[in-house]
Amino acid sequence: MTVTLADVAARAGVSAATVSRVLNGNYPVATATRSRVLRAVEELEYVVNGPASSLAAASSDLVGVLVNDIADPFFGIIAGAVQDTIGPVTSVPAQGRKLAVICNTGGSPERELTYLTLLQRQRAAAVVLTGSGTDDPGHRAALAARLRRLAAGGVRVVLCGRPLPAEEHGGADGADPAAGTAPEVDGPRPRPVEVPLDNEGGARALTEHLLALGHRRIGHLAGPDHRSTTRHRLAGHRAAMTAAGLPPTPDHLLIHGTFHRDSGYAGALRLLDADPGLTAIAAANDTAALGVCAALRDRGLRVPQDVSVTGFDDLPFAADVAPGLTTVRLPLRETGQAAGRVALGAEVPEDGVVPPEPARVVARDSTAPPRG
Known part of the structure; x- marks a missing residue:
């Protein structure tokens, strides 16, 4: 059903001529009226240049x-x-x-x-x-x-x-x-x-890599809990844990944050406070992993001698930081x-x-x- 100028006018409670004036900008219109018209245009997705079917x-x-x-x-x-x-x-x-x-x-x-x-x-x-x-x-x-x-x-x-x-x-x-x-x-x-x-497959392979090295106390810094990427990567991590016959990551070792460096830094400190004996931290992405490494240095811990760190995405800098970052390469x-x-x-x-x-x-x- 095509949205018309009349539909916008009805939604905004004004005349079709007023809608036309607002959209063309060729006649002064009261600020409150203009706001109502633009809100109606947005809500109805009115296409100014013609119907969407064209x-x-x-x-x-x-x-x-x-x-x-x-x-x-x-x-x-x-x-x-x-x-x-x-x-x-x-x-x-x-x-x-x-x-x-x-x-x-x-x-x-x-x-x-x-x-x-x-x-x-x-x-x-x-x-x-x-x-x-x-x-x-x-x-x-x-x-x-x-x-x-x-x-x-x-x-x-x-x-x-x-x-x-x-x-x-x-x-x-x-x-x-x-x-x-x-x-x-x-x-x-x-x-x-x-x-x-392949976020889920990559996350599963990354957890399998840590498990193969012998890690069992793994802190997980996940992305925002309302994002599909986070959900898929967590699904891969959990699938690897289940396949290895291991219990799910306990709540105190699973922290949600953003994909930024500062979130990785703060999240790593929280994980260390929650479990000073953890041996690995899986960061939400490569950028967050940089923050994790900085937090470990500030706590006097070495990577990987004391705590292993992983990222995700394989961004260009991942190979050049010291130490080089273990990560998942997405194409x-x-x-x-x-x-x-x-x-x-x-x-x-x-x-x-x-x-x-x-x-x-x-x-x-x-x-x-x-x-x-």
């Missing part, structure tokens, strides 16, 4: 790439690979090139939805959502409906390193609770394409390239999923058998 016939050369934190090398590598794939400056002829627009959400679910609406209004040819998704049911429902609306309008939707939002959370008819209406699509609904990362650039090909329509998997490349453990000098 996007396929009049799309632009824009490809939106949504990242949680562009300053994080994890996202920078993926976004750079997408950009290089969709618009290489050396390509001849120029036809088929696309312009990547990097949208930094800061991890905000609300900002993520806003960017998707803005990209729809700009008639983007494709959107690529990278990184972890939130497990919040309300946001997953709104996101699923937003992505269906984009796909129904001809926008290629690519989920890079994150799962497809659960359809069942959006209601039987796929309604977006924030929009109040749902798109009506004749025939099969277009489906977003997933380009996954970030290759995954970004695959997402770019899907965004261009050059790769269309029949089942909607690009087979992931396996993650693998890169053993360096930050891990060793426990003393004694």
Whole structure:
């Protein structure tokens, strides 16, 4: 069902002429009225440049790439690979090139939805959502409906390193609770394409590596507890513990934090206070692992002689820190390239999923058998 100017006017409680004035900016409108109109536009996902169904016939050369934190090398590598794939400056002829627009959400679910609406209004040819998704049911429902609306309008939707939002959370008819209406699509609904990362398999292999060295008292610094990446990595860790016949990690040795250095530093100190005899710490990612190593140094402990440390992702600096960081190598650039090909329509998997490349453990000098 196409959202019209009249729908926006009804939601905002104003005339259609007032809505037009606000959107065109060609006539003064009271601040409170303008705010009501813009809120209604956002809630109804009104596409200023025409109905969403026309996007396929009049799309632009824009490809939106949504990242949680562009300053994080994890996202920078993926976004750079997408950009290089969709618009290489050396390509001849120029036809088929696309312009990547990097949208930094800061991890905000609300900002993520806003960017998707803005990209729809700009008639983007494709959107690529990278990184972890939130497990919040309300946001997953709104996101699923937003992505269906984009796909129904001809926008290629690519989920890079994150799962497809659960359809069942959006209601039987796929309604977006924030929009109040749902798109009506004749025939099969277009489906977003997933380009996954092997977070669960990588985490399982990493825990198996620590267990093979002889570690049993392992502190685990996990990512945010509401993020899909955290859930998948914890699932891999627990699967390895179960397969080895070991009990689950006790609550005092499992701490949730962010993927930043400061979180790794603070989390490591908490783990050491909870169990001074632990022999290994598995950090949420490579950046958090740097904070772990700094905390151990400040406590007078050596890596790996006293405590082994692992990261995740194998970011470029992991091989150059001292000691070299044992971590899981995710094929970030290759995954970004695959997402770019899907965004261009050059790769269309029949089942909607690009087979992931396996993650693998890169053993360096930050891990060793426990003393004694």
